[in-house]
Amino acid sequence: MTLSLAVHGAARTVTGSCIELIAGKSRILLECGLFQGSRSLEALNHEPFDFDLKGIDAVVLSHAHIDHSGLLPRLVAEGFTGAIWCTVQTADLLEFMLADAGRIQEYEAERRNRRRDRAGETPFEPIYTEEDALAAWRAARPVALEEWFEPAPGFRVRLWNAGHILGSASVEVEAEGVRLLYSGDLGPENKAFHAHPASPAGFDFVICEATYGDRMRERVSxxxxxxxxxxxxxxxxxxxxxxxxxxxxxxxxxxxxxxxxxxxxxxxxxxxxxxxxxxxxxxxxxxxxxxxxxxxxxxxxxxxxxxxxxxxxxxxxxxxxxxxxxxxxxxxxxxxxxxxxxxxxxxxxxxxxxxxxxxxxxxxxxxxxxxxxxxxxxxxxxxxxxxxxxxxxIDSYSAHADQAGLLDWLQQRIPIAGSLFLDHGESASLEALRREAQSRGVAQSIIIPESWASGTSSDPGNPRGARRRACPSASRRSGAIGRTAMPISPRT
Known part of the structure; x- marks a missing residue:
């Protein structure tokens, strides 16, 4: 048996975070975020999910920002009945963050339906409602930092402080003999309110965000x-x-x-x-x-x-x-x-x-x-x-680590026996961080997951087969959101 990984969002972009992990018959999601930004990106929120949501046993959520949590209400509205595991602070914030997102979806649908040039056309439906959002919040299962829990058979998970916002966490996963760490969003040095990010070292695989992978900020206390x-x-x-x-x-x-x-x-x-x-x-x-x-x-x-x-x-x-x-x-x-x-x-x-x-x-x-x-x-x-x-x-308020902060965090996680995956970044940020991480030898290989679908798929995580999405900022040749799940094995 092997652990398999499929990236469904935040690949070569900083929005729509969603990673699927498959171990035997169990499937969990790390995040289920809303796509935000251009109209073409936001249109992806209306597309069918890239995975069979009835096969998803649980969600593990790193924090309450909408680009990481904002499609949870739709997931629940379409039939997901599992738990959403997160820190207690994140669970408290979700009540308001998701409800607000639901109201925005309802308002936007109503506004578009009022347009005179749409008279007689099929009405727009909101992606989800405030009621759906509150149903998702009620599925939250709070867990303390650094305590092991089992979101689905075959998975052991614990959360570590990520220093990004209140309740934010990195996610450590053990399954099928593989040790994996997902960074979530990482906070910078001198971040108010929160301690520096922390987690163990020595993993088979690490998934790290790269939002500011090409930016070096002046150190400001x-x-x-x-x-x-x-x-x-x-x-x-x-x-x-x-x-x-x-x-x-x-x-x-x-x-x-x-x-x-x-x-x-x-x-x-x-x-x-x-x-x-x-x-x-x-x-x-x-x-x-x-x-x-x-x-x-x-x-x-x-x-x-x-x-x-x-x-x-x-x-x-x-x-x-x-x-x-x-x-x-x-x-x-x-x-x-x-x-x-x-x-x-x-x-x-x-x-x-x-x-x-x-x-x-x-x-x-x-x-x-x-x-x-x-x-x-x-x-x-x-x-x-x-x-x-x-x-x-004033450019001194930021909740994200810059390139130096990301590299410091990565070096504190070594040895990484297998691959380092870089996500949650635009192409320039990803490439800059990849070059620097490679020069420091933080992992045997560095993989940048691709974004957009091309060709047909028999991926068990994408049972609907080929589903194509057009986006002016990305070529169809560049890869797949609902790509075939990648098997990852423990390294010695």
């Missing part, structure tokens, strides 16, 4: 980052307008609150007036508060209850923020593609005294990227908006 934020807050206050920060609801918002509360308590930014205008971020913050005693860098204080911070949930109160000056407004989404940040941009972009501060990655084509690259006018909700506000950026 938490105090260095706070000094940068302090400077931006004081400069924004001197201009007299609002400081508007597009922020991801999970982890980035809480890191900002940690830094703002610390700066405010030490009297470095005066009397701050902070509004967190994101119901999802506020729910995520409640989970952080629940585990406050386990978080690093807080000094034992409830920094989320700082008197300068006000959490906004009501829509009317959110709209009233447009009348303020001198406020710090944190709102989602982080790339300005949806959510309440858009109306704050609508009211603050035309103001020369206001400041827009970006603290996260802005994908190509997103509204945030357009503003950051210097557009003089942008379009928000069908209306042209002139950009007169100051546009600033």
């Amino acid at each position: 938490i105090e260095d980052r706070r000094r940068l934020l302090e400077g931006e807050i004081l400069a924004a206050r001197a201009r007299g307008g609002n400081l508007v920060i597009p922020s991801f609801a999970l982890e980035r918002t809480q890191e900002l609150l940690l830094d703002i509360a610390t700066l405010s308590s030490s009297q470095r930014i005066g009397q701050a007036m902070v509004f967190v205008d994101s119901p999802l971020a506020n729910r995520a913050t409640d989970v952080f508060r629940k585990y406050a005693s386990e978080l690093e860098d807080t000094g034992g204080r409830d920094i989320f209850g700082h008197p300068s911070i006000r959490y906004v949930n009501d829509v009317a109160e959110s709209m009233r923020l447009n009348t303020l000056s001198g406020a710090i407004i944190l709102a989602a989404s982080g790339m300005c593609e949806a959510g309440r940040i858009r109306h704050h941009l609508f009211y603050n972009l035309p103001r020369p005294d206001s400041t827009i501060l970006f603290v996260g990655f802005q994908a190509e084509g997103s509204l945030g990227r357009v503003i950051l690259e210097g557009a003089k006018r942008v379009r928000i909700s069908g209306r042209d908006v002139r950009v007169r506000a100051q546009v600033r950026q």
Whole structure:
């Protein structure tokens, strides 16, 4: 008997993470993530699964980000009845993250069905609903870090801190005599709240993410980052307008609150007036508060209850923020593609005294990227908006390890007797990390799984046979998402 592996997502891309492991008659998934980004990528969420979901016994989830968890509701809605194993923190976050994703799917389907040019056509159906999302959350089976569990016959698994976000984990798997480690997403040095990633060394196979496999960031401590934020807050206050920060609801918002509360308590930014205008971020913050005693860098204080911070949930109160000056407004989404940040941009972009501060990655084509690259006018909700506000950026907030961090993590896992697989990265990042890892001799071979289907398949993990997907960013010649499962054997 051998352990077999099939990659169904996040191969040569940073979205849609999903890996299938097959041992005898047992099958488990590592992740079941939503494809995000271009329309062609998002269209993949509507395609049939590459595997027979009735044959899947369990899912092991590394963390709550939607690109890793966002197709779990669809999996459950289509008949999956197994457990979703994850850390207790991830299980708590999933309740809100998945429900929000379900509401977004319902809203998008409704919006498209309202279009006049679609009159008389078959209505769009959401990929899944909020009810489906809550059903998936109820399937979560929390497990403590570093404790062995058996998600399916023939599999032994335990989770290790990945240092990426609250509850994030790397996944150690033993099956058919094979020891395998899946990194999940790995956090960088000097990550607030969480200890450095940890796991054992000496595996047959390792699967490692490569999100920033081609990027070397300047080493910035938490105090260095706070000094940068302090400077931006004081400069924004001197201009007299609002400081508007597009922020991801999970982890980035809480890191900002940690830094703002610390700066405010030490009297470095005066009397701050902070509004967190994101119901999802506020729910995520409640989970952080629940585990406050386990978080690093807080000094034992409830920094989320700082008197300068006000959490906004009501829509009317959110709209009233447009009348303020001198406020710090944190709102989602982080790339300005949806959510309440858009109306704050609508009211603050035309103001020369206001400041827009970006603290996260802005994908190509997103509204945030357009503003950051210097557009003089942008379009928000069908209306042209002139950009007169100051546009600033701090590039020191990241939840992902850079190339040096990934290489350090890999070297701490050696010896790797068999192959190193690199996933969750664009082609340039994957190739750069492959070259560096190869030069350091971290594994006997390094494999970069391919992305898109070509030819027919008799893969038992793809019983539907050939299913083709078109995507402008990838050639059909480049390989397969639902590729034939690769057997991997223990190495001595």
